[in-house]
Amino acid sequence: MSHQNAIELDSYRLAQYAVQVPCYICGSGNTFDAELCRHCFAPMALAHQATTQKVRPQMLAAIGPSGAGKTVYLGMLMDMLSRQGGDLQMLARGAFSITLQQATMAALRRCEFPVKTPNEPDRWNWVHCQVRVARRRRPVELIMPDMAGEAILEEIEHPNTYPVIQSLLKQCAGVMVLVDAMRLREGSLDEDFFTMKLLSYLIELDNDPKRGWPVRPVAIVFTKADRCEECFLDAAAYASQHAGGLMRHCQERFRRFRFFATGVAGACAQVPTPEGGRMNTPLRIEPRGIIEPFEWLVSQLRA
Numbered sequence: 001m002s003h004q005n006a007i008e009l010d011s012y013r014l015a016q017y018a019v020q021v022p023c024y025i026c027g028s029g030n031t032f033d034a035e036l037c038r039h040c041f042a043p044m045a046l047a048h049q050a051t052t053q054k055v056r057p058q059m060l061a062a063i064g065p066s067g068a069g070k071t072v073y074l075g076m077l078m079d080m081l082s083r084q085g086g087d088l089q090m091l092a093r094g095a096f097s098i099t100l101q102q103a104t105m106a107a108l109r110r111c112e113f114p115v116k117t118p119n120e121p122d123r124w125n126w127v128h129c130q131v132r133v134a135r136r137r138r139p140v141e142l143i144m145p146d147m148a149g150e151a152i153l154e155e156i157e158h159p160n161t162y163p164v165i166q167s168l169l170k171q172c173a174g175v176m177v178l179v180d181a182m183r184l185r186e187g188s189l190d191e192d193f194f195t196m197k198l199l200s201y202l203i204e205l206d207n208d209p210k211r212g213w214p215v216r217p218v219a220i221v222f223t224k225a226d227r228c229e230e231c232f233l234d235a236a237a238y239a240s241q242h243a244g245g246l247m248r249h250c251q252e253r254f255r256r257f258r259f260f261a262t263g264v265a266g267a268c269a270q271v272p273t274p275e276g277g278r279m280n281t282p283l284r285i286e287p288r289g290i291i292e293p294f295e296w297l298v299s300q301l302r303a
């Protein structure tokens, strides 16, 4: 090969870097070979996959304080949806979309809960999936991350600490707000306050009466309801009784909201850890009310 030819090939390679690929979440330009967005750390695979599809994926988010049960719930939800037949079925898009369900189910099988989600967005698990609903002609394309509760709180208190959270929540078509039912019953006002803060933040992000958060679907999901049966019987009544502020907030600010109760563990025990502490472990896995909040949210999405 002549010297001149070699120069031509190299410059052709460099030309690829001149074309920027916009991140699907925040829109910032990235090089074609970037794995994560250099601005918000969302996986660039989301952008590459979206360009190959006719339908633009919609975004959903599960938010709630640290320890609310987001990882356990989302991991179990993805596992159940990907295995079941029937009216609602899920197909993961991309190998990265299976990690959340794989890590959660591996921990539960060892009779452990998954570890706390790290605060750094580059370590979050994202799911891009196709959801088929019996009544809909076309499947729904969805993107959903498992975010860390502490990072969500930090972003609300100090906007732009985690730009990915703001970009995502601005565009989300709907949201699941996870609330620890046990802590509410124990009278923890933190849970009520945190949830009201989250809901106020959503309204601040987009208050448009036609397209903004006042009209987007909000599922309030009480987690760990395996430990308080009355929550399963009537989640809305449970909210009125134990989270009055949250209930009023929903009624005044949102037009489409609904309360749900979920539980993943059938029974838990406190066991000693090798470090001398104690750890909450699931003795049985008995998922209840996992599909319902998601099914309702999907039914509320535009076609």
Ligand SMILES: Nc1nc2c(ncn2[C@@H]2O[C@H](COP(=O)(O)OP(=O)(O)OP(=O)(O)O)[C@@H](O)[C@H]2O)c(=O)[nH]1
Pocket (backbone or CB within 6 Å): 064, 065, 066, 067, 068, 069, 070, 071, 072, 073, 113, 114, 115, 116, 117, 118, 147, 148, 149, 150, 223, 224, 225, 226, 227, 262, 263, 264, 265, 268, 280
């Ligand atoms: N009894 C019971 N406990 C649960 C359930 N889900 C979660 N827990 C407990 O709640 C803890 C926190 O659950 P995670 O799913 O890690 O919480 P998270 O919202 O992802 O927390 P961050 O990652 O810090 O934001 C677990 O370690 C369990 O001790 C459940 O369905 N039943």
Ligand SMILES: [Mg+2]
Pocket (backbone or CB within 6 Å): 070, 071, 072, 115, 116, 117, 146, 147, 148, 149
């Ligand atoms: Mg988590």
Ligand SMILES: [Zn+2]
Pocket (backbone or CB within 6 Å): 023, 024, 025, 026, 027, 028, 037, 038, 039, 040, 041, 042
């Ligand atoms: Zn980005």
